[in-house]
Amino acid sequence: MRDGSPTVKRNRGERDRLVREGVLVPDENPALFRFSADYVFTSRSLAAGVVIDGNSNGGHWQENPAATRKLSEHSGPLTRLEVEAAMDAYDRYQQSGEHAAIFDTFGEPRDFWVRSTRERPNRIYPTKPIVGFVQNKTQLNGGWGQKTDAAARLHNAGYIIVEADNAPVPPPERYDHLANNADRIRLCARNYYVEPARENGAAKVAIRASDLSRDMGLRDAFPAICSALGGEKFQKLANVPAPAHTLPNPSSSTVFTYQFAALEGHQIMTLQPTTAMPATTNLILYGPPGTGKTYATAWEAVRLCLGDAVAETLSNNRDALMAEYHRLVGEGRIEFITFHQSMAYEDFVEGRQPTTGSDEGEEGTSAGFRLETVPGIFRRIAKRAETGLGKKAISNRITTEGRQIYKMSVGFSRDAGDQELFEEVIEGGYTVLDWEDIDWSDPRYEKAEEILKTCEAQGKIEGPVSLQSGQVSITDTFRNRLKAGDIIIVSKGNRLIRAIGEVTGPYEYHPRPEGRFGHRRDVQWLWHDPAGVPVTEIYDGNFTMRSLYGLNNARLNIPVLERYMNSAITEIDADVEREAFVLIIDEINRANISKVFGELITLLEPDKRLGQPNALKVHLPYSRDEFGVPANLHIIGTMNTADRSIALLDTALRRRFTFRELMPDVDELRRALTTRQLDAGNLDGIDLCKLLLKINERIEYLFDREHQIGHAYFTSCRSRADVEDVMRHKIIPLLAEYFYEDWSKVAAVLGDGDGTNGSRVLEARRLAAPAGFSDDELGGDKMRWSVKASFDFSDFAA
Secondary structure (H helix, E strand, O other): OOOOOOOOOOOHHHHHHHHHOOOEEEOOOOOOEEEOOOOOOOOHHHHHHHHOOOOOOOOOOOOOOOOOOOHHHOOOOOOHHHHHHHHHHHHHHHHHOOOHHHHHHHOOOOOOEEEOOOOOOOOEEEHHHHHHHHHOOOOOOOOOOOOOOHHHHHHHOOOOEEOOOOOEOOOOOOOOOOOOHHHHHHHHHHHHHHHHHHHOOOOEEEEEHHHHHHHHOOOOOHHHHHHHHHOHHHHHHHOOOOOEEOOOOOOOOOEEEEEOOOOOOOOOOOOEEOOOOOOOOEEEEEEOOOOOHHHHHHHHHHHHHHOHHHHHHHOOOHHHHHHHHHHHHHOOOEEEEEOOOOOOHHHHOEEEEEEOOEOOEOOOOOOOOEEEEEEOHHHHHHHHHOOOOOHHHHHOOOOOOOOOEEEEEOOOOOOOOHHHHHHHHHHHOEEEEOOOOOOOOOHHHHOHHHHHHHHHHHOOOOOOOOOOOHHHHHHHHHHHHOOOOOEEEEEEOOOEEEEEEEEEEEEEEOOOOOOOOOEEEEEEEEEEEEEEEEHHHOEOOOOOOOOEEEOOHHHEOHHHHHHHHHOOOOOOOOOOOOOOEEEEEEOHHHOOHHHHHHHHHHHHOHHHOEOOOOOOOEEOOOOOOEEOOEOOEEEEEEEEOOOOOHHHOOHHHHHHOEEEEOOOOHHHHHHHHHOOOOOOOOEOOEOHHHHHHHHHHHHHHHOOHHHOOOHHHOOOOOOHHHHHHHHHHHHHHHHHHHOOOOHHHHHHHHOOOOOOOOOOOEEEEEEOOOOOOOOOOOOOOEEEEEEOOOOOOHHHEO
């Protein structure tokens, strides 16, 4: 086999594979290879394509009569090149009738189709003729039921089975012989992305998680896709180096990029994100109203979370940016709060709130109420930021896919020995269940009915017993339904969670001297916090008092749960950047900053954050917990300078924040309208840029620069009527407030002078003195001002 030119050939990948597997070995002639053993080809053209780089139609190649393997003896998984060669043959059959002896026997396709991995005029092929051609068979089943059936063989070879309209067909879950989960994702990614790119001579290939999910017809599988694409198994399967990837990961938008390298010296590497996270940010955006401060905070928050490169691609697409912003809010990585005059430390950091009902369940009762320490938004997001994932955790993350999630109680939070029991199970690597002190290890207890019989005969709990009784149903769940790999969330009362773990072992009975909590399952604890965090961090309501029950995934915040699950993964590099979290404080200057932040104002400084050289912690006044601010928690504030002067802001806050001014910007106005195919310089004959500039010049002259009108007031305008509406209902009332109802100044800003000669927006009528008043008694003319029904924008004509 010669090492011919050109180097990029359709079947070159198959030749390279045969070299790697030792089927082809160097010949005495350095330009050739020879076969070390018999090798079966499905067609002469494929043999020619592999053996001589495709520079032959295969017509002069003859089968080896001395070969020990025959074409009909095809065994093992199908290869991509075999399947694609069969598709080539099927195309020729439809065009010229070639290979009719095989293809005619299958008749018209009916049930199952397969999608080609190559770009073709028609990428959909019937499964049975394709597999029949590869196997040289004319009789076989086309479905999934047996491992040798056509759809099953193609599925296990990494092909996507589709409907006649190319819509992916979900494989049946009941068949164990079908590839699934990460294995299937890796096979499809190799076949439909990596190998076609190699065939086309590309230097690299990029795979977006959402594209692969769409191609395969998967739903809510982005964590599994990203985990599969980032792992070493895929690198070995597809013979690619470790990829670069965008952040966030996992996400539908995550893109994995693989550089094709020479085989010699190729090593499997660990996954490295391509986006470095920024240093701690304390930023306040300030300026007059309508200058886009709130929108700018969304962009800054997304930039901090995803990195500059990703955010830059969203900078000119407001809808895409806000979609990403809302996704990050849903994942708990961005929080938004508006300060007001009544905001207090107890709202922001932590405080005491009266609580009624039993802590172990709403069904319980308690006399009166009790005061509970409740974390505020700042403490909640700070705790969340401590679970931010580093590079290693991102690339090796544990996901919830294929796992059932359970809520479980370990002890009773108000019992004297609860803390000791909790510490015991965490240190021991297991969880325990109370109920009847009976050994359920016997295999007959795999049936709930047998548990019921034994409870009736030996149980110590009083009252009638049924399959629905806790000692039966919960024991059955703990012993039989809870599987290895499932996730348990350990509650602290009904309002907090304090541990998350993965079940790793079967049921065991370990009796204890006190006769309780003898039922045990081994658990790998993924996260724990004795103080607990609010259950609403991961679930859309409080838990119930039932000891063990499955949770509805639709009510779980899966991204936040998975972040807690992976937060214990340790990094080789102690200084590795972790996922960013952002707290946005709107109208930060409207609250009493010293009152709201309290002693935490010192902890905001970047060098005082956790993990930094001068890290500080304080003891919080209500919970007495030790608390510090993580370095990956960024704070962005906004301040409307028309509400309160920046000079009046707390000096301690000013020293700890960077300030960025946002002023009215006609260029931003032009860009905003241009994205909607509108011209800010000529919107129905109105030059909006000129209008904005002229109004602000007059405001600055009559009042100050901090009370100008922002460009955002006009960015949504599409017509002259919209401009009039903004002027009538937003600009004029705002100006009236600025000038304390001095309408002569409002008129001056709008260019109407005294409102009597050639009024454009406002008009004035001199009031006659009422009976009993002399004309000069009240010091001059009195005017009645009104807003005109129609505005004259001739001074701002385009």
